[in-house]
Amino acid sequence: MSGTPLVPPHRKLSTSRTPGMHRSTPRRHFQASGAHYMETEIEILGPMAVRCAGTVQHLQSAQARVAFARLVLAGPEGVTRDELADVIWPGELPPTWASALRTLVSRLRAVVEPLPGGPAEPLVNRGGRYVLELGGEVVVDVLAATGAVATAHTALDAGDMVTAARLATRAADRLRFPFLSEHEGDWVCEQRERLADYLVAALEIAGRAALRAGDHGRAARLAEEATARAPERESAHRCLMAVHEAMGNRGEALRAYQRLRRYLAEELGADPSPETEAAYLALLGPSSAGGPPGGAPASGHRPVPFVGRRREMATLAGAWSRAAAGRRQFVLVTGESGIGRTRLLREAGAAVAAEGGLVLVGRCDPATTVPYQPLVEALDSYVAASPEDPLDAVSPAAREPLRRLLPSFGVPCPPGELPERPILFAAMTQLLLVAAAERPCAVLIDDAHWATPQTVELLRHLLRATADARLCVVLTARSDLPTAAQRRVQVGLDEAMLPLEHAGEASEVALGGLDLASTRALVQKLGTAAVAGAAHGDPVRRAFARSGGNPFMLLEMLRGTGPDVVPPAVARLVAAKQAAIGRDATRLLQVAAVADPPLTFDSVAGVADLDTLSALDALEALLNIGLLTEVTAAGSRHPDRPAIYEFRHDIVRQAVNEKMSDARRRHVASRQRAAAGSRRDADPRLSRTGADRA
Incomplete structure (x- = not known):
C-alpha cells in the first residue's frame, strides 16, 4: 500500500x-x-x-x-x-x-x-x-x-x-x-x-x-498525528521515519517502519510499497544528524542517481538467486570511505524487496552499547513486523533468550544478564531460520568494520548453521581501516568466508571508483554545471581523475566550485583520516604532499627525518588508511627499481598540502631540494597520481 x-x-x-x-x-x-x-x-x-x-x-x-x-x-x-x-x-x-x-x-x-x-x-x-x-x-x-x-x-x-x-x-x-x-x-x-x-x-x-526547518519536535508531533489518523497511509509513516532519522534516533525510525509493516500485514494482507522499502533501506546509512560519507543527501541536495556498478549488482543478484533457491550465500562488500558501499547495499535490498524477498537490515555503530547490535536490529525488525507471534515457531528453550535480547518483546536486560553465548546463538539462529522459511531472506549489515568480536563470532555461527536456508547475508566493510581493532574484524570476516568460498557460497565485492562513462552519466542525470569551474580541459574528466571516481569526493566537487578546489567535506574527511594515523605518519604524509613525483620510500623518509623502522610503520599506516597507494616494481616498466608511492586521490594531496602552514611547507620543500641530488630516483613517466603512468 x-x-x-x-x-x-x-x-x-x-x-x-x-x-x-x-x-x-x-x-x-x-x-x-x-x-x-x-x-x-x-x-x-x-x-x-x-x-x-x-x-x-x-x-x-x-x-x-x-x-x-x-x-x-x-x-x-x-x-x-x-x-x-x-x-x-x-x-x-x-x-x-x-x-x-x-x-x-x-x-x-x-x-x-x-x-x-x-x-x-x-x-x-x-x-x-x-x-x-x-x-x-x-x-x-x-x-x-x-x-x-x-x-x-x-x-x-x-x-x-x-x-x-x-x-x-x-x-x-x-x-x-x-x-x-x-x-x-x-x-x-x-x-x-x-x-x-x-x-x-x-x-x-x-x-x-x-523537518526541513530543523524543528524536529514539532515535526515529530505532526507526523505522529498523521500516522494515528491514517495508520494505512505509507507516506505519513515515511515522514515519521524521516523525522526520527533526522533526530539521530534510528531505532525509532525502524520501529515506525515495523508498525506500518505489521498493520499492513494484519489489516490488509499487503507488504509496504517499494518507496517505503527504499526509505527503510536508507536507514542503513549514517544518521542525517551527522556521520561519515554514505548517508542521506544533505538538505538542499538532490537525490543522487545510481549509476554504473553493473558487475557488482550482477554478483549480488547471482548470490540472491542462489539463496532464494535454498543455497545460503555470504557476500562481503569492501571499499574505501565514500566509495558507495552503503548505496550498493540499498540498491541490492530494493531489488530483493521488489522480488518479494524479506529484507532485514542492521548496522554496526562504533560506540554501541547494544550487544550483537546489527543482528539484534535485523531480527527485531522481523519480530516487530510479524502479524503472528514468531516465538510460536521456535523451540521453548529459545523463547526466553529472545525475549531478553530483542527490544520488541519488552525492555532488554543488561548485557551482563544475557544467557550464555551458545544458548543465545542457538536461539537467534532458530529465529533467523524461521524468517528464511517464511520466504527467502536477505540480511543486510552495513559498516561491519565496527562490529564487536562477539558480533563477528555470532555471524560466523549463523553462517555455519544455516547452510540449507533461503538466506543471503550481505555485509559491507571499509578497506581503509585506521585501527588495529578494525583490521582484526576484517580478518575475522575473511576467515568466515574461507570455508564458504571453497563451497561456492561466498564472494567478495571489492568496490573501486566509478569509471569515466559512469561519471559522465552521473553528471548528466544530476544536471549539474558545477564542474565548469575547472581551470582547463574537460571538467568532468578532470573531476574524475582527481577523485579517482570516488563517488563521495566526486559529488562534492560537482556540487562545489569545481574540481580544482578542495570541498570542505573532503577536507574534513582527510583531516579525520590524518587524526587516526599518528605523528610519524602525518609527517611522512606532509612530505609526500609537497614532494615532486615520483615518491620513493627513501626520498620521503629522509626528508621526514624518520629512522627506517618508524618510516616503515608510518608508510604502512598511510597505505592501510588509503591515503597512499603503492605502485609495485612489477607493475612498472622498470621492475628492477624500488616501489613507488602515490596519493590515491590527487584531491587528497591538495587537501593535505593546504592544511599545512607556509612555514612547514617551505621547510619540507627546502629539505627535499637538499636531498634531491643523492636520494631522488626519478622516473618522468610517473605522475603524482599515477593517472599518466606508462
Whole structure:
C-alpha cells in the first residue's frame, strides 16, 4: 500500500472560479497575517455558520445543515431534488418528503438572500436542479482549507518552508473540525473521508516543512498525528521515519517502519510499497544528524542517481538467486570511505524487496552499547513486523533468550544478564531460520568494520548453521581501516568466508571508483554545471581523475566550485583520516604532499627525518588508511627499481598540502631540494597520481 498522495485528487473540492459559482479565496483566508474579516464567510466544518458584515447566522436543524452543505459544495452543477432528498433522509424517505423539502429550501433561501453583492435569488431551481449562486467575496472554509493544502504542497516543492508551514498548519487547524457530526449517509461519509485525507496531507506537509526547518519536535508531533489518523497511509509513516532519522534516533525510525509493516500485514494482507522499502533501506546509512560519507543527501541536495556498478549488482543478484533457491550465500562488500558501499547495499535490498524477498537490515555503530547490535536490529525488525507471534515457531528453550535480547518483546536486560553465548546463538539462529522459511531472506549489515568480536563470532555461527536456508547475508566493510581493532574484524570476516568460498557460497565485492562513462552519466542525470569551474580541459574528466571516481569526493566537487578546489567535506574527511594515523605518519604524509613525483620510500623518509623502522610503520599506516597507494616494481616498466608511492586521490594531496602552514611547507620543500641530488630516483613517466603512468 503506497499511501495516498500528499494532496488527494478530489476534483469536487476544487477552488477554481466557475461562472455562477461563489469564489473561494484561500489566499485571503489563510495567508493574510492576522486578518480574519471577510465580507462573507461560510463555515461548514464544526458549528455551521454564515458570517456576513459582523453578523452570524446559524442553521438550527440537522436537516438544514446537511442540505446547505450539499448545495454549497455542489457549486454551479447543483443537485436534483432526489439527490438532495437522499442526503437529507439517507434512509427511507418520509411520505411527505416532497413538501418537507420545499419547506426546507424556503428556509435556506432566507439564510442566503440577505448576503450583500449576491443575486436577488441565489437559490434557484434551474432545469430540475437546485443551484446555489453566491456572488461577491464568499469564502467557504472547506474549499479554502483544501485549496490551501494544494498551495502548501506547491510551496513545499519550491522550497518555501515558511509558506508551506503556515498554509498547511492553518488548513489542518480548520480541517480538524468535524464535518456534519450529527449526520450519516453515503455523501456525508464520502466527504468525511476526503477531508480526512486532506487533513493528513496537511499534517504531512507541515511536518516535512518543520523537518526541513530543523524543528524536529514539532515535526515529530505532526507526523505522529498523521500516522494515528491514517495508520494505512505509507507516506505519513515515511515522514515519521524521516523525522526520527533526522533526530539521530534510528531505532525509532525502524520501529515506525515495523508498525506500518505489521498493520499492513494484519489489516490488509499487503507488504509496504517499494518507496517505503527504499526509505527503510536508507536507514542503513549514517544518521542525517551527522556521520561519515554514505548517508542521506544533505538538505538542499538532490537525490543522487545510481549509476554504473553493473558487475557488482550482477554478483549480488547471482548470490540472491542462489539463496532464494535454498543455497545460503555470504557476500562481503569492501571499499574505501565514500566509495558507495552503503548505496550498493540499498540498491541490492530494493531489488530483493521488489522480488518479494524479506529484507532485514542492521548496522554496526562504533560506540554501541547494544550487544550483537546489527543482528539484534535485523531480527527485531522481523519480530516487530510479524502479524503472528514468531516465538510460536521456535523451540521453548529459545523463547526466553529472545525475549531478553530483542527490544520488541519488552525492555532488554543488561548485557551482563544475557544467557550464555551458545544458548543465545542457538536461539537467534532458530529465529533467523524461521524468517528464511517464511520466504527467502536477505540480511543486510552495513559498516561491519565496527562490529564487536562477539558480533563477528555470532555471524560466523549463523553462517555455519544455516547452510540449507533461503538466506543471503550481505555485509559491507571499509578497506581503509585506521585501527588495529578494525583490521582484526576484517580478518575475522575473511576467515568466515574461507570455508564458504571453497563451497561456492561466498564472494567478495571489492568496490573501486566509478569509471569515466559512469561519471559522465552521473553528471548528466544530476544536471549539474558545477564542474565548469575547472581551470582547463574537460571538467568532468578532470573531476574524475582527481577523485579517482570516488563517488563521495566526486559529488562534492560537482556540487562545489569545481574540481580544482578542495570541498570542505573532503577536507574534513582527510583531516579525520590524518587524526587516526599518528605523528610519524602525518609527517611522512606532509612530505609526500609537497614532494615532486615520483615518491620513493627513501626520498620521503629522509626528508621526514624518520629512522627506517618508524618510516616503515608510518608508510604502512598511510597505505592501510588509503591515503597512499603503492605502485609495485612489477607493475612498472622498470621492475628492477624500488616501489613507488602515490596519493590515491590527487584531491587528497591538495587537501593535505593546504592544511599545512607556509612555514612547514617551505621547510619540507627546502629539505627535499637538499636531498634531491643523492636520494631522488626519478622516473618522468610517473605522475603524482599515477593517472599518466606508462
